[in-house]
Amino acid sequence: MEDDKACTLCLSLEMGISGGYVPKKDKQKVHKSVPCLDLSFDLYPKEEAIDVNHDDEAKGLNLKRNIIEEEEQQDPNSMITDNGSRKKLRLTKEQSALLEDSFNFHITLSPAQKQALADKLNLRHRQVEVWFQNRRARTKLKQRVVDCEFLKKCYEKLTNENLRLKKELQELRSLKVNISKIATFTTCSSCKELMNSNEGNIELESIRS
DNA sequence: GAATTGGTCCGGGTTACCTCA
DNA sequence: GTTGAGGTAACCCGGACCAAT
Secondary structure, three states, X not given: OHHHHHHHHHHHHHHOOOOOOOXXXXXXXXXXXXXXXXXXXXXOOHHHOOOOOOOHHHHHHHHHHHHHHHHHHHOOOOOEOOOOOEOOXXXXXXXXXXXXXXXXXXXXXXXXXXXXXXXXXXXXXXXXXXXXXXXXXXXXXHHHHXXXXXXXXXXXXXXXXXXXXXXXXXXXXXXXXXXXXXHHEEEOOOOOOEEEOOXXXXXXXXXXX
């Protein structure tokens, strides 16, 4: 049982799955087949809840186009300041909290959901989109650090175990040599001294010494 | 049915700004 | 007031996928 657990754990680490990260290929397939987007509880008025998993996917794309066009026209808070430098928005605590809540519920959003969230937070669609992209990246980075720490501990443990086993092997080898020495010596019946029976060499000198 | 093309999304990397010690 | 580090919003690029042709 313990071995099974250990095996599963190691496999998880190898695959880098511990943070729930899903490869893009798989994710997109899942997106098609699994009804996973239920953010309507929070992001939409009930009557406007959007099911983007079916026919509305195309509507979502159209919506996104409209959103971008509108934003380009209105440009409510341009990212470029008067002197040409990039303006950096700081999200409020409330905005961050709601984004975090949404992220905890689902790490990706449909265009419609992004827009609903953006409306709710008084942000642009693009800003919500970027926030989710960065948030996923941060999650992955943190998980990588955690995995790295875990692997480091595993490495240390295995190194210690390796040392211990090497030491044990060395002891066993020296023990074996001693045993074989004793086993290969026979006693000369006439002189009552030890003799090496294998090679016929008398090792009285070494034994006496 | 296979190839091409255009649109979209996402991950990874980077830049630039902001905050804080 | 200055500076360096860390956090992060915003950007860029390439790849994957999908639908239309």
